[in-house]
């Protein structure tokens with residue numbers, strides 16, 4: 598079954614399958630929080646997989662800032678378009694009522710309690726990415742999951758992971774599909790850290806691809 602909705606965004610079929618599997622594991626009455634929804638590609642995957650009684654919270658200020666590859670500065674007119682298209686996409690896929698959109702920066706949004714599944718795909722710069730991993734990650738209940746997009750592909754996200762997750766005693770690395778890494782809050786340790794450090798050659802490869810793309814030596818998809 599094709600899990601990917603026909604919505605613009607950055608998520609592969611394999612990544613959608615991982616999000617789908619993790620969202621299905623969230624119990625009825627549980628809570629899924631997404632940081633960075635863009636036009637709803639991943640939000641729709643999460644909302645379709647969530648149990649009827651699970652809450653799905655989508656945090657995205659839609660300011661047109663930190664929007665996608667090389668789109669850091671705010672462009673409010675694009676952000677406004679994103680929020681309208683986001684809503685229309687959710688409606689078209691029958692999940693508008695299933696999602697609570699918090700139109701705020703994750704750093705300003707009220708922290709949700711007892712998160713069962715956290716999906717981090719907001720601002721990819723080091724500071725905000727680390728803030729999401731630390732502040733929002735702390736709200737994931739023991740045994741819950743945290744998924745991080747652009748891990749081992751974006752410099753900011755990868756450094757944020759190295760600074761706050763890779764060597765933590767809480768987060769166990771549970772593998773990745775492309776740049777989508779999965780962590781379980783049931784105890785990190787040396788083997789979890791080693792398995793993450795083993796991804797660094799792939800990270801270096803992605804950085805080279807990005808540099809070649811920026812220099813226009815390479816054409817092709819931005820790696821994620």
Ligand SMILES: C[S@@+](CC[C@H](N)C(=O)[O-])C[C@H]1O[C@@H](n2cnc3c(N)ncnc32)[C@H](O)[C@@H]1O
Pocket residue numbers: 605606607608632633634635636637638639640656657658659660661662663664665679701702703704718719720725
């Ligand atoms: C890479 S896109 C998300 C892609 C989306 N998950 C998908 O599947 O297509 C990043 C999104 O993060 C949002 N964003 C940027 N800064 C943010 C912040 N501080 N808090 C929450 N969301 C943020 C942007 O508005 C943008 O829509």
